[in-house]
Amino acid sequence: MTFLADVATLARKDLRLELRARDTLPAMLLFVVSTLVVFRFALPEGADDVAAQGADDVAAQGLLWVALVFTALLGLARAWAPEREGGALEGLVLAPTDRSAIWLGKSAAVFIFLCALDAVALPAFALFFAPVNLSTVAGVLLANLGICAIGTLLAAMAAASRTRELILPLLFLPLAIPLVVGGVGASVSAEPARFLAFLGLYDGVFAILCWASFEYVVSE
């Protein structure tokens, strides 16, 4: 119970910081909407009704996932900025809380940011491209879990580096490919359950790995 209380305390702190500073979520929302607008105009004339065209439908779903992954990357790059600025991460590391609670608290906050992002991105995608079905929503939510689990850990690793802006995408994007594959598959396949199960399995495996390895990331 104390572990969960610590996670809740840390996640609430991140939400409070974001509500006050507003330097991550507004940027993410603007970026995803801008990206979808650019994609909308980048598509060739006559591709308006992409939902009716098999190959184009897949392509449009791909665009959605490109926008989501890169926007998530934008948020992850700033995820540990408050800890970096005041040396607060050392303060958390010194506290008698389980260190994985630091990771889980941050992941929970990032998950909420990503859900807020989806609440804007999915309607925008439906407006510009094609209707969003239930399996796409489920795929996005499951992918969010994976993005949070992996992204938060990698962002913590990158935060310690001077070249964090370069390192984070290099580490994160290869690991995000299975999430994109699963997400697009869930959106366009006739059997989305297979892809959703894959996403769930991927989330579970990497959540356990990240949980177990965070301790080493914050230890000198």
Added chain:
Amino acid sequence: MISARALEKRYGRKRALRPLDLDVASGSFLVVTGANGSGKTTLLRLLAGLAGPSRGTLEVEVDRGRLGYLGHEALVYRELTALENLDLYGRLYRVPERRERIGMLLERFGLWEARGERASALSRGMLQRLALCRALLHDPDLLVLDEPFTALDVQGAALLDHQLAELGGTRTVVVSTHEPERLQRLASARLALT
């Protein structure tokens, strides 16, 4: 409480702390002195568990939650207020009667009026006072203070003198300083790093 044998720290090829033997009994007040670059901060970070030794052994017989550490940075969130920062740490350290304890420390270190101000808006000296409140919040058994008088004005330094005098003998205190004469009366042991 603290026992170190041939304790050494290196960062790559650079030696940050020369091999060192150290014994600190419970209730001692150790004053660490030395020139810039002699390894004071490195030693204190090792004692706090923020870094691991490169060679040698170090035993610190205190739970992580019973250690108070003041470093060169305040270790607080710049966009949280002084009160919110202490409340956060109070929750994580499971401080009993948290609100009363925070209120008492804020009053003692002259921060009560500034409790609603964000840490980013505090002056360097006020931030140091907040960092001291954070380090003392859970009434630690071992207090590790790295140059605690830095940035404090005369009043702040006097408050810290008073606080350290109160803790002397009842808690184990390790302080690094460039003003050893200031702690002469309290010190029960001295360590000069070269």
